[in-house]
Amino acid sequence: MKRCHNCGAEWVSEKRQPGAKEYCEDCAAYLHCCLNCRFHDKYAPNECRIPNTEGVSDRAGANFCDEFEFARTEPRPQSDKAERRAHEAFDALFGGGASEGAKGAEDSDRLLGE
Known part of the structure; x- marks a missing residue:
């Protein structure tokens, strides 16, 4: 083609x-x-x-x-589909996207007393 x-x-x-x-x-x-x-x-x-x-x-x-x-x-190959699946798998493994990452940083600061 x-x-x-x-x-x-x-x-x-x-x-x-x-x-x-x-x-x-x-x-x-x-x-x-x-x-x-x-x-x-x-x-x-x-x-x-x-x-x-x-x-x-x-x-x-x-x-x-x-x-x-x-x-x-x-x-x-549909790389955008593969990329989206990779992001979804990453989020499933590590729990969420960027917004959760920011929340996680706040939680760790609170745990460490910073």
């Missing part, structure tokens, strides 16, 4: 490639950019697997590269 490098939203279009100034409907990131290109490789010279390409300073910015081919990627 062709997905936005920034948010992972699927790009659906009748066109084969996005236009140079086309952007993601979900997050407004440019689609025709190095980070969405199948030739982008952060370890290659100029971060591109095509030899002798012109250097690009903003990999997320729109460009007019004739060699651009949209990378096909798998959906990203």
